[in-house]
């Protein structure tokens with residue numbers, strides 16, 4: 078990175094520079110930094126006007142942003158805090174070392190927390206406010222692999238037992254253990270946010286901070302000065318998600334958001350930017366995005382040296398080194414530092430002449446100096462008008478010495494030899510003798526020790542312990558029968574798509590007395606695609622600044638209305654960002670004690686396929702809400718071609734344990750699923766969320782055929798039985814989503830042309846059927862002496878005669894995975910393969926899922942069973958107009 082302080086060109090005299098610097102100093106002294114900044118700004122403008130070509134730079138020099146003279150007083154007992162921090166360091170290390178002694182290679186990280194301990198401890202002792210009845214609390218995203226430090230602190234706080242620490246990474250041991258990383262699913266009273274899939278937490282934190290504002294602007298929570306803190310690794314910033322949303326944070330002026338980037342200059346394999354400077358790179362990215370950037374590079378020991386440096390040589394030298402050199406310097410001897418850093422210029426050498434080698438070695442980095450860190454946090458917390466990022470320089474594996482301090486292997490260091498343990502113990506003053514210390518015991522001072530008393534008092538002053546997760550909402554009361562009843566009626570012949578039906582429900586939910594305010598519609602620039610534009614005006618699009626312009630379509634009924642209390646989160650083209658909002662809204666029941674109900678509707682192909690890791694994080698967080706995969710179905714979305722047509726997402730939803738995935742065909746099915754979902758999640762507090770695919774093919778919505786609610790929810794029900802009770806040729810057809818209509822048409826063809834009596838089933842969820850099947854099988858295996866249970870699919874089909882044929886707009890694996898619980902062989906049709914830009918009819922022919930192929934599959938099954946002559950089949954292929962030699966869609 079370039080540095081603003083350049084070398085002196087064209088023989089400019091030192092004295093000339095000196096004069097300029099001195100006059101700036103005197104302005105600073107007499108009129109303060111604002112006036113000095115104004116003068117510099119005017120000088121810059123003056124220079125530009127006079128043809129001086131000043132190159133653009135978003136960087137400031139490689140120096141602390143807050144100079145010593147502006148540092149606030151450190152309000153704590155620094156020595157005591159250092160002792161507490163040392164104990165936490167020890168216990169964090171002990172946890173990892175012990176775990177790996179008991180179970181070789183169980184893993185864990187020492188060096189991340191070792192580098193970040195000061196960054197966290199200053200936060201814990203002075204900034205992170207807990208959630209309480211009176212105050213919503215600050216929200217903290219902890220860097221995932223720094224978790225041993227958080228556990229070690231909770232141990233000192235008396236919140237985690239030594240037994241739990243003993244079982245770090247061994248959660249299945251009696252009495253339970255501690256999960257490797259922050260996982261609310263596994264430690265629901267402790268962790269709030271899963272952060273260890275790198276890059277997710279910065280984006281989630283940004284949208285969390287924005288959602289907090291949304292709740293305030295909509296009057297759902299009081300305005301407070303609560304902060305969202307996100308701790309990240311510098312290597313983590315390479316993930317595109319990490320920096321991908323930073324302009325939203327500045328655009329929205331999220332001064333409730335603070336990023337702390339632990340710049341130890343290393344990632345897992347080696348330096349983050351060996352040949353460059355990651356801090357300067359990040360500074361320019363964040364400053365360019367209009368964040369408030371605070372660099373914390375040098376510790377207090379450097380201040381007197383800076384003071385002596387009236388020529389700005391030191392800061393210039395600092396800007397010259399690449400990170401690879403810095404990584405070496407910070408773990409080198411004082412003599413080496415003198416020679417290789419200061420030795421580049423005799424004037425620099427002079428600056429440190431009075432200092433011993435030992436004191437040169439002890440020059441700390443800013444991120445290890447509580448006073449510097451405190452100053453940065455305080456400035457960040459008080460800063461107004463934009464988000465803040467703190468770039469704190471640290472050493473990875475700080476304090477590990479030969480065992481890994483600053484070394485490229487340090488990330489994975491989990492074992493220390495006896496000498497290394499003793500050295501670490503001595504360096505941090507842990508009261509353990511040489512013998513005891515090699516056993517690496519957990520160490521907690523007595524309850525009445527000054528350390529524990531201080532630590533408790535600090536947390537008490539800040540409202541309690543962090544991290545801590547609790548459910549802070551009351552369950553919803555109503556059953557909402559009235560709200561959803563209308564959708565059981567059918568559309569009386571009017572052709573509507575399931576998307577339109579859903580939007581109708583959403584519109585009604587928005588008006589409901591109990592849930593209306595709580596509904597959070599989220600769209601990534603697809604509202605028009607889903608016919609939701611009518612909601613623009615009625616619900617309004619959320620904008621923190623209202624609407625500063627007259628929309629071009631203001632004279633139309635459905636104009637683009639932005640409002641400060643708008644309800645729709647129109648996120649623009651970011652499925653990841655929308656998911657960030659979904660997660661914030663879906664976890665508000667715990668974070669804020671508010672039962673917001675997010676409905677995130679998006680192009681289904683760009684959901685699981687694109688942002689599955691966020692969905693996994695949402696699952697881990699026990700998020701509540703509804704994801705709606707719009708324009709779904711590989712053959713139902715016509716024209717768009719292979720990158721849009723989704724035949725995958727129902728399969729990709731399978732691995733997420735607590736997501737309920739439905740592929741409904743009719744409006745009443747959706748109504749039943751959503752009503753039940755609201756009950757399960759917001760009334761009964763179940764740890765599930767929903768994925769519902771909706772389509773854009775219009776057709777008449779039938780009325781609910783009797784009470785089939787249970788079947789809809791469990792995954793299948795008989796939608797239309799055959800009217801012909803006498804035929805010997807029988808079949809059961811299973812259809813899902815829009816393809817159910819193809820099954821219904823096949824039913825008619827089969828009956829009219831081939832004398833086959835077929836029943837048609839709507840399969841609303843293969844996932845539900847599959848989960849029921851495997852659970853039943855498992856129970857039977859584990860309870861051989863008891864009456865065997867019967868899977869739901871088996872029960873449904875107990876008295877269902879004939880051959881079995883399934884068709885969906887998704888992969889064939891969906892029906893296949895439940896076929897073993899069916900009474901007979903199953904023929905499956907589906908849409909494996911790449912889509913095509915085509916109309917629905919051609920697509921369904923291409924993928925062989927239309928009524929003709931369902932008919933043929935049924936006839937073929939009957940033929941295989943010996944119930945039909947081959948000639949019937951041959952004729953059928955001809956009559957149905959099927960090209961038997963067409964290419965296989967799976968591989969073409």
Ligand SMILES: Cc1ncc(C[n+]2csc(CCOP(=O)(O)OP(=O)(O)O)c2C)c(N)n1
Nearest residue numbers: 189273274275310311312313339343344345
């Ligand atoms: C998405 C993702 N990819 C890879 C990893 C594996 N991983 C864990 S830590 C790490 C290095 C982290 O470096 P940095 O962000 O600089 O953190 P530090 O430990 O240096 O503070 C990697 C690659 C991960 N956890 N998540």
Ligand SMILES: [Mg+2]
Nearest residue numbers: 311312343344
């Ligand atoms: Mg790092």
